[in-house]
Amino acid sequence: MIESRVEKIAEDIVSVGQLLNRLGLFPATAGNLSCKCDENVIAITASGKHKGELSVDDILLVDFEGNPLQAGPKPSHETLIHTALYQWDASIGAILHTHSVDATVLTRLDPHRNMLKTKNYQLHLVFPGIASPESELLIPIFENDQHIPSLMETALDQFERMEAVYGFLLRGHGLFTWGRDLQEARYRVEALEFIFSCELKLAQMPCLSISSTTS
Numbered sequence: 610m611i612e613s614r615v616e617k618i619a620e621d622i623v624s625v626g627q628l629l630n631r632l633g634l635f636p637a638t639a640g641n642l643s644c645k646c647d648e649n650v651i652a653i654t655a656s657g658k659h660k661g662e663l664s665v666d667d668i669l670l671v672d673f674e675g676n677p678l679q680a681g682p683k684p685s686h687e688t689l690i691h692t693a694l695y696q697w698d699a700s701i702g703a704i705l706h707t708h709s710v711d712a713t714v715l716t717r718l719d720p721h722r723n724m725l726k727t728k729n730y731q732l733h734l735v736f737p738g739i740a741s742p743e744s745e746l747l748i749p750i751f752e753n754d755q756h757i758p759s760l761m762e763t764a765l766d767q768f769e770r771m772e773a774v775y776g777f778l779l780r781g782h783g784l785f786t787w788g789r790d791l792q793e794a795r796y797r798v799e800a801l802e803f804i805f806s807c808e809l810k811l812a813q814m815p816c817l818s819i820s821s822t823t824s
């Protein structure tokens with residue numbers, strides 16, 4: 610692993626943290642950001658740090674089991690969600706986890722809804738495999754299980770039954786999404802959070818909900 614590459618990744622994570630924080634997606638010390646450095650090493654944000662105020666020293670290196678590769682600050686307990694996703698799909702290069710008001714409220718509106726289905730958003734085109742805005746985008750909603758191994762067992766089982774998975778929601782908690790690199794993951798965060806915001810507004814205005822199907 611080339612040290613300068615890790616430094617560049619750490620700088621990029623800091624920048625993405627600042628960008629997404631401006632959208633209000635990282636209240637207090639919530640959320641985490643990670644990027645794959647190579648086939649053995651992941652760079653991830655330290656626990657307990659504000660994601661809009663990170664420095665490169667707040668980016669830790671862990672292995673694919675989530676074990677820290679250096680002494681110092683601890684990674685978040687949600688690191689194991691990141692490592693499980695990297696193990697599940699080798700094409701994932703970066704993972705972002707946000708805590709927005711919209712995702713939190715949207716997943717609490719109906720405690721029995723386990724899949725967000727959206728239609729008729731131009732931003733669907735951000736997602737490869739979705740050919741038109743009219744095509745359906747599916748985002749699974751899982752219970753906010755604090756036991757990460759059982760949460761990820763449920764999640765990966767659900768993913769197996771889906772044609773394409775671009776991210777998932779934890780009820781009352783937030784969004785996980787990913788991409789081949791940090792930029793693609795950031796675009797997906799922005800697109801999904803935009804859609805969540807629209808869905809929430811539509812839910813508050815039932816007369817407008819006809820053109821956007823959710824179930």
Ligand SMILES: [Zn+2]
Pocket residue numbers: 639640687706708782783
């Ligand atoms: Zn979280």
